[in-house]
Amino acid sequence: MNNLYLITGPAGVGKSTVSMEIAKSYNKSALIEGDDIYHQVVGSYVQAWKKGNHLQTFWKVCLNIIDTYLSDGFDDIIKLENLELLKKRFINYNIKFVILMVDEETLLLRDKKRPEDCQMKERCITLLNNFRNMNYNKQNILDTTHLSIEDTVNIIKNNEKFIV
Numbered sequence: 526m527n528n529l530y531l532i533t534g535p536a537g538v539g540k541s542t543v544s545m546e547i548a549k550s551y552n553k554s555a556l557i558e559g560d561d562i563y564h565q566v567v568g569s570y571v572q573a574w575k576k577g578n579h580l581q582t583f584w585k586v587c588l589n590i591i592d593t594y595l596s597d598g599f600d601d602i603i604k605l606e607n608l609e610l611l612k613k614r615f616i617n618y619n620i621k622f623v624i625l626m627v628d629e630e631t632l633l634l635r636d637k638k639r640p641e642d643c644q645m646k647e648r649c650i651t652l653l654n655n656f657r658n659m660n661y662n663k664q665n666i667l668d669t670t671h672l673s674i675e676d677t678v679n680i681i682k683n684n685e686k687f688i689v
Contacts, residue, residue: 528600529591529618530681531608534625535652536645537636539669539677543625546678548600555594562586588614612689621687624661625677627670629653665689 528551532544541558548556563573563583571578584607591611595618608622627635629650636649645652664686669677681687 527595527598527618529595529611529615529620530600531611531620531622532625532681533623535632535649535656537632537639537649538625538627538653539635539674540625542674543669543677543681546674547681550678550682551600553598554600557587557590557594559583559587562590584610591615608689620689621681622665622689623681623687624656624666626653626656626666626668628668631670 530544530547532540532547534540544556544558548554563579564570565586566579566582569579573580573583588610592614595615612620632649632653633646636644636646639645667677667680667687672680
């Protein structure tokens with residue numbers, strides 16, 4: 526059975542880095558970056574958190590991309606959030622859902638390591654607090670404050686508590 530990893534968390538927490546390492550650990554895998562899909566829209570682009578955004582179209586595109594990769598035998602690692610929609614669509618796959626979290630100090634340090642034009646600065650903390658206030662199942666939260674990338678990847682791949 527193929528695996529579908531859903532990796533989410535606030536900006537700067539390490540989603541891209543961890544997702545890439547998981548994807549590289551499989552012989553046949555695809556890494557779907559939600560930001561890349563969302564930013565394909567140029568004309569009429571609206572930021573995801575603003576009214577008039579194109580999230581419905583985004584989700585249609587995501588589901589079709591995921592479906593194509595999984596049906597062709599790939600393990601998918603995606604950074605998306607609409608869990609219930611994905612669970613219904615991909616009922617025959619092992620789905621691991623992980624919310625990466627860190628403390629505020631670590632988040633700001635990681636954000637500073639990004640290129641200047643990609644840094645979120647204080648917005649990282651706002652997003653971190655938004656994630657803290659969500660009603661996510663605690664079993665799906667992984668605090669990576671004191672974990673290496675390798676440790677984080679191993680925990681995600683080998684721990685069944687993340688299966689939804």
